Amino acid sequence: MNILYDDNMPYAKEYFRGLGQALPFTAGALDNTLLANCEALLVRSTTKVDAALLNEAPNLRYVATATAGFNHLSLTDLTARGIHWYSAGGCNARAVAEYVLACLYVLAQRDGFLLSNKTVAVVGVGNVGSTLKSLLQSVGIKVIAYDPPRATRDPAFISAEFSQVLKADIISLHTPLVKDGDFPTEHMFDASVLETLGPQQILINACRGEVLDNAALLALMRKDQSSMPKVILDCWEHEPEIDRELLPYITFASAHTAGHSLEGKARGTDMVYADLCRFLSLPLTLTLEDFLPVFSLSAEQTQKLHDVSASESTQTIVCESIKCMYDIENDDSFFRRYMAKSHSFSELRRNYHVRREWPAAKIAIQNKKAASVLGELGFKLANDSK
Structure with a gap:
């Protein structure tokens, strides 16, 4: 099968190379010569799949978006041409x-x-x-x-x-x-x-x-x-x-990046892979855990949490723990500076930094109440936090 995949899909090469001839493309620069032979098109929300694109892809049998939303897919045109489509609902x-x-x-x-x-x-x-x-x-x-x-x-x-x-x-x-x-x-x-x-x-x-x-x-x-x-x-x-x-x-x-965690984007790739395997009647041989890197807080972050967890309120400890994983104030500041000089909203999204989800982190918190809240929010707790 001839497969084209968005090069902004994490681990796409590793997931799809075993399912056929898989080639990457950059959103906004999809080569019509590649589309002519494409049988499976795997996109993100920056690629609009409409009648104009489908006219360039006469051999297309399968379209999937590695995103939860699918407003960029013309379902009417896909259905009219008998093309199977899929969206990774819930990935982010x-x-x-x-x-x-x-x-x-x-x-x-x-x-x-x-x-x-x-x-x-x-x-x-x-x-x-x-x-x-x-x-x-x-x-x-x-x-x-x-x-x-x-x-x-x-x-x-x-x-x-x-x-x-x-x-x-x-x-x-x-x-x-x-x-x-x-x-x-x-x-x-x-x-x-x-x-x-x-x-x-x-x-x-x-x-x-x-x-x-x-x-x-x-x-x-x-x-x-x-x-x-x-x-x-x-x-x-x-x-x-x-x-x-x-x-x-x-x-x-922020630049429509709320769902742009590494896990969220990679989960989208994983879900598309699973659906494409079902479409091709092939067994699943790869899982998300095969690819996600191990995450650890820096020594500075670990020390900061150790210091704050001894004396601050539960809310303060939870807030500081969250900020170690994702600090909205940094995103907000960067977004304002960037948009003051550029109209390239899409470029900002494309080059968004790697952000991990909370269950990737293992933290040690001395305050038992704060540790309990963080555990409910998905953080893994080190043994000395209990």
Whole structure:
């Protein structure tokens, strides 16, 4: 089988070379001569698979995206041509959930509030929302779960009312982009909804940019920022051509990289590999554990956690532990500096640094309560932390 894979898929060469002739391509520079003979096309969200591309690939039988979202795939065209398609739903769920929690713990420390006293509304309780909900509840944070479409499909799931969402201390968006039907999400948070929120609230968008009306948000912020909630944006309307005038009003900003952990991206590759093997009726011979490198904190980080865990509050210890794995303030600062000089939002995403998920870390924490919280969040605890 002739396979083309995005060169930004971790371990793709190792996964796919045993399944046929596997060649890499760079998003935005897909060679039409390669497409002519391609039978399996493996992409990320930066490659749009539409009728124009399919016209260049007459032998194509299989398309997969190593991402949870699949708005970049024209399902109508794929189905019409009888091409099997697959998306790696849930591959980055933990990474996005960790991003949200990292933002909240840092913001809680910076602004002097107890996260454990807050209520979080999770809007969209699919792979990401369910993971976030589980992590929040595991450490005793109250969650309001809002997902009417899921409630219609799953009798066991009871969705909150939207009015309850708007009263929550923190609102975190994790819906797909749906433009029509009974439950559209495009501009779910438009001017009329945004105006009901207040400065004591936090609004996070880590799903699709169009779920939150960026133009309306900018207009309201310009009018009276003091009456608006704190806003954390990982996803922006019109990516990669985002409205940079929004940046000064955003509390934490990032380049649609909430899900860009090494595990999240590699898990996407692994899931595509598994589905392609099923498509070809081949046995699975590789697993994610075959590739992920061993992770360890630096000596400096280890010493810092040792020092802080003896005397600080539980929230401080948890926050500092999270920052050893991922510091949103660093991403935010870099993003602002980069976007002040460049329009290359896509390039920033492509060259994003390696970030590991919390279960990769093994840490020693003296404070038993903090160690318990970190254990619930997925950190591995060294023996001397017990």
